[in-house]
Amino acid sequence: MQCAECRALLDAYLDAALPEGERAAVREHLAGCAECSRELAALERASSLAQEHLVHYRAPDVLKARIASAIAGERAEPAAGLSSPAARSRRWWPLVAAGVLIALSSSGLTYAVLRGAGGTAQMVADEVLASHIRSLMPGHLTDVQSTSEHNVKPWFNGRLDLSPAVPTLDSAGFPLVGGRLDYVDGRVVAAVVYGRRQHLINVYSWPEQGPNEDEATASARGYHMLHWRSNNVDYWVVSDLESGELAKFVALYRRTEG
Numbered sequence: 503m504q505c506a507e508c509r510a511l512l513d514a515y516l517d518a519a520l521p522e523g524e525r526a527a528v529r530e531h532l533a534g535c536a537e538c539s540r541e542l543a544a545l546e547r548a549s550s551l552a553q554e555h556l557v558h559y560r561a562p563d564v565l566k567a568r569i570a571s572a573i574a575g576e577r578a579e580p581a582a583g584l585s586s587p588a589a590r591s592r593r594w595w596p597l598v599a600a601g602v603l604i605a606l607s608s609s610g611l612t613y614a615v616l617r618g619a620g621g622t623a624q625m626v627a628d629e630v631l632a633s634h635i636r637s638l639m640p641g642h643l644t645d646v647q648s649t650s651e652h653n654v655k656p657w658f659n660g661r662l663d664l665s666p667a668v669p670t671l672d673s674a675g676f677p678l679v680g681g682r683l684d685y686v687d688g689r690v691v692a693a694v695v696y697g698r699r700q701h702l703i704n705v706y707s708w709p710e711q712g713p714n715e716d717e718a719t720a721s722a723r724g725y726h727m728l729h730w731r732s733n734n735v736d737y738w739v740v741s742d743l744e745s746g747e748l749a750k751f752v753a754l755y756r757r758t759e760g
């Protein structure tokens with residue numbers, strides 16, 4: 503087993519949600535790989551911290567969804583019956599959908615911060631956030647599902663004027679999930695999707711003439727957004743990931759800018 507594969511399975515390993523064969527393979531890899539062992543230790547720490555301080559922090563989408571699912575008396579498919587990683591990831595969909603219902607039933611959006619942006623940017627921010635939440639519904643996240651930029655980037659060719667940047671950020675803990683076309687601000691736009699543990703990050707981009715703009719941040723109902731314009735391309739990044747981690751992601755993503 504390679505490190506990347508091991509990392510991708512660590513969450514499920516920690517949740518004891520892996521079939522025995524894979525569980526053994528991960529255990530074997532961990533025994534011989536200090537780096538993956540450190541990653542596991544970090545995950546364990548984060549998990550126990552989250553449990554200690556859960557009441558102080560907004561629950562991530564998936565956790566909310568789990569609660570909603572438990573309330574509804576529905577049970578997720580047992581992970582042990584699923585073999586492929588894709589099948590395993592699909593087990594989240596009903597849960598994520600339940601979380602989306604919770605998010606949508608909350609009252610109107612309030613932006614805590616939106617620096618350097620006027621009313622139009624607010625409207626676009628609303629649309630981007632709505633699109634992000636919609637993307638979490640079953641079957642809406644990706645048109646092309648792949649962990650390789652060599653599959654995702656070419657997929658956009660011919661579908662859009664702009665071929666979005668799709669850097670590989672696995673080693674930094676942000677695996678690529680896929681891409682899709684979406685509709686924001688009256689146009690078809692590119693959405694590239696990354697993961698971070700149980701969180702999802704949507705990166706929207708579209709051509710927009712105008713001077714470069716520094717990053718502006720916005721927060722609404724526990725979602726965080728970053729917006730900037732670079733080389734006549736508008737970028738919006740949105741996730742329920744903690745804002746510091748999202749800023750780190752953006753810094754890594756922007757390294758690909760020429």
Ligand SMILES: [Zn+2]
Nearest residue numbers: 505508535538
């Ligand atoms: Zn390793």
